[in-house]
Amino acid sequence: MKVKGGYFKKLLFVDLDKREVRVVPLSDAFCLQYIGGRGIGIKLMWDNLNDYAGPFDHHNLVVIAPGPLTGLYLPSSSKTSFISISPATGIYGDSSIGGSFGVELRQAGYDALAIKGRAEKLSYLWIDDDEVTIVANEHMQGKGCLETEGIIKHELKDDHVSIASIGVAGENLVRFACITADWGRNAGRTGIGAVLGSKNIKAIAVRGSHDLPVFDLPRLKELSDTAFAKLRGHKYFSFWQQQGLMSVIDYANEAGVMPTHNFRDGQFDRAEKINGYEMLAKYKIGDTACFACPMACGNICLVKEGKYSGTVIEGPEYETACMFGSNVGVDNFSCILKANALCDDLGIDTISTGNLIGVLIEAQEMGLISEEDVGGMRLKWGDEETIIQLVHDIAYRNGIGDVLADGSLELIKRMPQLSPIISQVKGLEQSAYDGRAAITMALGFATSDIGAHHARAWPLAKELEMGKEWGLEEKVELVIYHQTVRPLFDMLGVCRLPWIELGFDENTYAEFYSAVTGVAFSLDELLEKSNDLYNLTRAINIKLGVSKKDDYPPERCFSTPLSSGPHAGKVLNRDEYESLLALYYHKRGWDENGQPDMKRISEMFNDTL
Amino acid sequence: MGVSRKLTVIPERCSGCKLCEVVCSINRFGANNPKKSCIRVMVIYPHPVIRMPIICKQCKEPKCRENCPTDAIVIKEGYCEIDEAKCVSCQQCVMSCPFGAIFLHSDLNTPFKCNLCEGDPQCVKSCPKNALLFIPEHTLGQAHRMASVLKYTKMKEVEYVEKGERKILRYADIEGGKEE
Numbered sequence: 001m002k003v004k005g006g007y008f009k010k011l012l013f014v015d016l017d018k019r020e021v022r023v024v025p026l027s028d029a030f031c032l033q034y035i036g037g038r039g040i041g042i043k044l045m046w047d048n049l050n051d052y053a054g055p056f057d058h059h060n061l062v063v064i065a066p067g068p069l070t071g072l073y074l075p076s077s078s079k080t081s082f083i084s085i086s087p088a089t090g091i092y093g094d095s096s097i098g099g100s101f102g103v104e105l106r107q108a109g110y111d112a113l114a115i116k117g118r119a120e121k122l123s124y125l126w127i128d129d130d131e132v133t134i135v136a137n138e139h140m141q142g143k144g145c146l147e148t149e150g151i152i153k154h155e156l157k158d159d160h161v162s163i164a165s166i167g168v169a170g171e172n173l174v175r176f177a178c179i180t181a182d183w184g185r186n187a188g189r190t191g192i193g194a195v196l197g198s199k200n201i202k203a204i205a206v207r208g209s210h211d212l213p214v215f216d217l218p219r220l221k222e223l224s225d226t227a228f229a230k231l232r233g234h235k236y237f238s239f240w241q242q243q244g245l246m247s248v249i250d251y252a253n254e255a256g257v258m259p260t261h262n263f264r265d266g267q268f269d270r271a272e273k274i275n276g277y278e279m280l281a282k283y284k285i286g287d288t289a290c291f292a293c294p295m296a297c298g299n300i301c302l303v304k305e306g307k308y309s310g311t312v313i314e315g316p317e318y319e320t321a322c323m324f325g326s327n328v329g330v331d332n333f334s335c336i337l338k339a340n341a342l343c344d345d346l347g348i349d350t351i352s353t354g355n356l357i358g359v360l361i362e363a364q365e366m367g368l369i370s371e372e373d374v375g376g377m378r379l380k381w382g383d384e385e386t387i388i389q390l391v392h393d394i395a396y397r398n399g400i401g402d403v404l405a406d407g408s409l410e411l412i413k414r415m416p417q418l419s420p421i422i423s424q425v426k427g428l429e430q431s432a433y434d435g436r437a438a439i440t441m442a443l444g445f446a447t448s449d450i451g452a453h454h455a456r457a458w459p460l461a462k463e464l465e466m467g468k469e470w471g472l473e474e475k476v477e478l479v480i481y482h483q484t485v486r487p488l489f490d491m492l493g494v495c496r497l498p499w500i501e502l503g504f505d506e507n508t509y510a511e512f513y514s515a516v517t518g519v520a521f522s523l524d525e526l527l528e529k530s531n532d533l534y535n536l537t538r539a540i541n542i543k544l545g546v547s548k549k550d551d552y553p554p555e556r557c558f559s560t561p562l563s564s565g566p567h568a569g570k571v572l573n574r575d576e577y578e579s580l581l582a583l584y585y586h587k588r589g590w591d592e593n594g595q596p597d598m599k600r601i602s603e604m605f606n607d608t609l
Numbered sequence: 610m611g612v613s614r615k616l617t618v619i620p621e622r623c624s625g626c627k628l629c630e631v632v633c634s635i636n637r638f639g640a641n642n643p644k645k646s647c648i649r650v651m652v653i654y655p656h657p658v659i660r661m662p663i664i665c666k667q668c669k670e671p672k673c674r675e676n677c678p679t680d681a682i683v684i685k686e687g688y689c690e691i692d693e694a695k696c697v698s699c700q701q702c703v704m705s706c707p708f709g710a711i712f713l714h715s716d717l718n719t720p721f722k723c724n725l726c727e728g729d730p731q732c733v734k735s736c737p738k739n740a741l742l743f744i745p746e747h748t749l750g751q752a753h754r755m756a757s758v759l760k761y762t763k764m765k766e767v768e769y770v771e772k773g774e775r776k777i778l779r780y781a782d783i784e785g786g787k788e789e
Binding site for chain 1: 622632635714737
């Protein structure tokens with residue numbers, strides 16, 4: 001099949017060891033098999049496994065890949081994936097951002113960028129269409145993400161350049177350091193910021209001028225005009241523009257699945273002080289949207305009075321408000337904003353940071369660690385000052401912050417007594433949904449290829465809707481469907497929120513893909529490719545040491561019942577989970593130990609670039 | 610000739626999504642390329658926080674026209690346009706526009722600017738935040754005039770419930786007015 005649009009068929013490969021930049025042509029077959037975004041990243045990780053010798057080794061690869069739909073006239077076509085072997089988990093990792101970084105990278109004429117090796121000095125990569133340079137910038141050492149972005153824009157004398165950068169945390173190899181682009185869009189999870197830090201890459205600046213290749217632009221225009229009209233006509237459209245993801249606070253709290261006091265509970269008694277209405281009443285000063293997104297879920301907030309006065313931030317969204325709110329017992333919205341702003345500027349993931357701070361507070365409360373263990377700090381729920389201090393300490397690796405900066409796996413090694421109270425899977429700290437209220441959510445977290453993150457599967461709402469009389473088979477199928485369709489969005493380079501939140505039909509994306517590439521794939525065909533690639537991430541993870549023991553939700557899900565809310569008293573049943581997992585393996589075609597057919601996978605993905 | 614309309618911007622509403630740019634480039638050049646659009650969203654952050662689309666104001670005494678050495682800028686019904694046959698691409702117009710609303714792109718031989726899609730601007734329709742308006746000339750400034758009135762009369766608000774719905778009624782506070 002011939003690809004007639006959607007791709008430049010070019011991969012930009014930067015070898016920092018040799019200071020060499022080359023453009024690798026991508027074949028039509030390659031584009032169609034791996035689709036783009038995360039798909040290309042997975043393949044490159046697989047091919048690089050022979051060279052791989054640890055996340056911070058110079059042979060580790062970082063792939064930055066938008067998709068064939070990124071930057072086009074269709075709803076929320078802004079997504080770019082960052083892929084690497086994660087320093088947080090030691091296995092396959094990825095994280096995606098919106099904004100316009102990926103659009104610019106595509107306009108520069110590339111489908112993906114791969115970075116290998118290590119620069120001698122702290123540098124940034126400057127991609128100006130065909131001209132690619134590695135620019136030494138040691139004077140930016142220790143600078144925050146926002147400042148770095150400002151300095152580079154100033155140096156390049158162009159405000160329209162798109163920049164992705166790492167902060168102090170990335171430089172200090174904090175294992176959950178993120179990458180910040182376009183003033184506040186974060187590829188937060190799995191610590192790829194630290195991998196860039198290990199490569200001495202402070203930032204990537206891109207400017208592109210090319211037309212994006214589209215096979216049938218009038219057809220795309222027609223499809224998209226209808227799509228935009230549909231979204232704008234949705235009854236929750238304006239509500240979304242107002243609150244964005246902050247509306248999830250009320251949903252999650254009422255459903256009793258909002259992590260509170262280190263995931264001990266699923267309901268926060270002061271939720272109304274950290275919800276979307278509180279934000280609208282006192283803090284929100286503007287909307288912000290990613291490229292081509294009508295939903296504008298980004299909130300710009302300003303703290304107008306009090307000790308955090310002057311804090312301005314793109315955010316928070318639900319995860320951050322929960323992890324720095326209920327999960328650590330904070331009911332002051334301005335403190336959440338301050339913590340969010342700090343995390344963005346220092347370049348650390350708000351989810352992992354809020355999760356680990358919660359662990360520490362509970363550990364001290366339970367007497368699992370003493371004040372001496374944490375440098376004389378007295379930790380209390382809702383103690384704003386120490387929480388803010390810990391954010392600093394993690395990014396700068398001071399005191400106990402140095403231990404937390406290595407993530408939960410290292411924390412368990414250093415303080416094994418904390419193991420039962422840490423909510424993590426495969427070393428990735430759990431994001432802000434409880435796993436006890438809905439067993440499918442627990443299965444989703446436990447079998448996600450990057451660890452406990454909701455990006456791969458969010459079956460929670462569906463399960464709660466369906467109630468009790470719901471067979472194991474249907475539950476497993478729902479999780480697998482989520483794990484197949486959701487990554488497809490990251491492969492196409494579009495945001496999944498129009499689908500999740502405004503009920504946008506996923507079949508439309510197959511129509512978009514066909515109009516753009518001239519290759520008539522149905523949604524099922526695309527899903528099949530996504531599923532193949534899920535097996536490939538599993539194969540990567542198996543080679544990196546993952547086995548059945550890593551496919552379990554956090555211990556807390558089995559041992560500590562929720563104490564309030566509609567699911568009070570609920571814990572997961574171990575036997576039920578075991579049968580669910582066994583069925584999951586079976587349905588995926590993996591053996592009883594969760595191992596896919598490695599020989600078949602090797603054959604299937606043995607094509608060379 | 611119908612009512613003379615102006616393309617105008619309410620920057621406070623703009624979310625920076627750049628849909629206007631994409632739609633403009635498709636409509637104008639048949640290309641999905643925001644760098645070929647006649648409208649540009651400027652983003653400043655974090656101090657101050659501003660998102661603002663830059664558009665041609667279709668000035669009635671256009672500086673671009675005044676400075677064009679080849680008279681390539683022609684006035685049409687409600688907008689001006691660059692006559693590509695006359696244009697020598699000296700970029701005088703680009704430099705003389707006080708708003709920076711005339712653009713260049715390496716693929717294109719002449720500068721380009723907004724022509725209001727010849728009277729039916731597509732960017733306005735595409736804006737999901739209603740930050741772009743195409744309104745009769747004489748209504749421009751009406752929002753400010755109304756705000757001035759409301760400010761002067763020291764409007765008070767009273768909340769009430771009608772058919773179970775919370776509503777707000779505004780009235781001029783006579784007592785408050787007397788104090789001045």
